[in-house]
Amino acid sequence: MSRKPNKTAMALRQKGSSVLAAILCILIGLVVGLAALFIINAEHAWDQGFVRIIQGGFYDFPYGVGRTLTNSAPLIMTGLSVAFAFKTGLFNIGAAGQYTLGAFGALYCALILHLPWYLCLLASALFGAVWGAIPGIFKAYLNINEVITSIMFNWIGLYMVNEIVYARGTGAMYDVKSTRTWKLVDTSPESVIPSAGLSELFHTPSTTIAIFLAIAVAIVIWVVLEKTTFGYELKAVGLNKNAARYAGINEKKNIILSMTIAGALAGFGAGLLYLSGGAEWNPLNTTTLPAMGFNGIATALLAASHPIGTIFSSIFISHITVGGSFLPTRYFPAEIADLISGIIIYLCAFAMLFRGVIARKLHADRDIPDANAEAAPQAGKEAK
């Protein structure tokens, strides 16, 4: 009878150790960041440096917070993309490429076809889905490691999109003056995601309902993974492909579906950013993949691949990145925020380790239930 609360307590403790591990990563990251600030400029390290990073968007309220929210939306999506694939045992390092394709899909539908924003968003998801599905198909039918194919598809996607958008300066989506794609607000205002008053609230040009869409998608993904037979199958394939097969689950289908959905999520993330009107695609940038794709890996890791956790980790990473941009450039390079998030991300790899240690510490004072209690004479008591 006293077992019931004990069970929930156990579950809470397991969740708790994940959260604690993430917080520990963040704290260590901040401490190292602080040390770096002191090394660069000890005089201003605290008030002009560290405090501003911690304040993040709040340093320039409400504008900064608006920017944090604008940046969070796509980051949540790429984080979800990576987290979702992780659950199926796949490492989607191709979020950057899927994001690139998603950006292209959204901008094409907006700038050329002048479609309304929701159709543009749908297109961004579709383009991303295709780019995710291809490595999935290779993985399922030819057993080619998805990491290798997705990395190659990242670059294939980037060059392809840049080539189409730029077309030696003649591309229909390309504005020669700004060397980027046309400004969405001028060219196709109907394709901009509605702001619902958020832009006025935060005094930014590009804070839209995108953040709410991203949070909604995260909740949907959580429900799919936790509450549906589809999620059950996906996770079974991820945790033990052989057992899934034994149970009659079509693991090939699930691998492809998982990568397709992961791709759609990353693509959708690009749609959320570019259709908010805050950024334009620069096709002349041929050497770097969108950072959003790789930061997605970080937020997924920090959230231990939990869809809801991804919301918080993404907002946090955006928060300190925006904080970094407010650093006085006289004293500090803005990249110091990247350094801190880099350290936190690096520590995320240890998050698993921390989680184990924390779980053990939390359990140490508790009696561990004897999992090895075999059938023995005291049977009656346990079986009720």
Next chain:
Amino acid sequence: MAEDFVIEMLHITKEFPGIKANDDVTLQLRRGEVHALLGENGAGKSTLMSVLFGLYQPEQGTIKKNGQEVRIKDPNDANALGIGMVHQHFKLVECFSVLDNIMLGVEPCKAGFLQKSAARKRVVELSEKYGLRVDPDALISDISVGMQQRVEILKMLYRDNEILIFDEPTAVLTPQEIDELMEIMRGFKKEGKSILFITHKLNEIMAVADRCTVLRKGKGIGTVEIAKTSKEELSRMMVGRDVQFAVEKAPAQPGEPVLQVKDLTVPGRVHKKDAVRGVSFTVRAGEIVCLAGIEGNGQTELVYGLTGLEKVSGGSLTLAGQDITHASIRQRSKDGMSHIPEDRHKHGLVLDYTLEKNLVLQRYWEPAFQNHGFIKQGEVRAYSDKLIRQYDVRSGQGSVTIARSMSGGNQQKAIIAREIDKDPKLLVAVQPTRGLDVGAIEYIHKQIVAERDRGTAVLLVSLELDEVMNLSDRILVMYEGEIVGEFDPKTTTVEELGLYMAGAKKQGKEAQ
């Protein structure tokens, strides 16, 4: 201390987080004796041996060699003290010859050049002296499991080890090979070598051991002289209660054929040639047909073909009148096939899922457990609680226990509960008691017989001849992918089966 102990492990305590694997265990090995170490799974046998072999450091306790306290920090120390071990899973280099494997690590060299002839001379001498027949030039990948084991033993002898540890050495051998091994062990004893023999099998202990130390849940229960004890007493010490050895069962009343296998051919996964070659047999309702054979003679592939894990390349399968030769795994399951897989970690369970999720692994898609793709959490929990109660599956936190944290016996019970509760027409049970202790084995045997009595057709694949003789109503022996004989357990003997399993004899084509 008048007694001549070659190794003493005194009051050894070894803790892992949350568990005392060894709790004040004392084991004293006399010079020139065969000393058995008996215990259920998880009783701490392997931990104790790992402590002796230097793989773990104990928190408390001392180890003495010849009365002198020693510290064994790693396996090299163990080796220097003359302690050798034949592991359950052999540690041999497949693409090396027998001779190369034996001298690996202690190669005789002169100015950096190998002196193979000296090594060969020694190996031949040793193999003649102890009757360990090996071909020094054969590659490991080409020789039988029995010979591989002899290579492992020669490795110990070549290193002049005088304390020989055998970790469950008979699991992979035929009855004839087991007899041979027992003979070899007696030979070692005569030479004054001391043997530690880890096993679950009481018959072997009675046959060869002088004394036996029993562990239960990490504690040493005691050491007994084999001459003054019985199988029953040993099992009582091991489990803590009385155990039935013979399975009680009424004569079978076979009904309609449920599974019909005709000329089934299944390709091998490693080699080009077929692993199962034109096998035909029938399993009827209410009977247990046992497929006996030495590991690697096509049983695994036959089961894969039967259950759909592998595509068959020829022949046909009929389940209750329906052709299922090319049906999907899910379809076969729907048609009434249950499968207790050979490898419960690889196929049987999603180890990182909770127990309740594992218990619905074969039926989560049924309307009883889902509604428009949403899992009915409450129904799953209720069903899982019911199975846990009914089949007495023990775990730390009931339905929400992660399967990985459960003991092997309870994991297997969970699988059996899941597969039997489906009310199958055909139950394919592959080595359902592998690696389990006598208590769990007894339970599982009872469940299988009960299932037969309910009218289920049971196909049991087993490597344990005791199990085969005890449980089956008919025995089919498989050798090199073919069925080489059919037997009635009441009229055959273990020795006769052994001859067929080793390929020494073969019935005509009448095997059906």
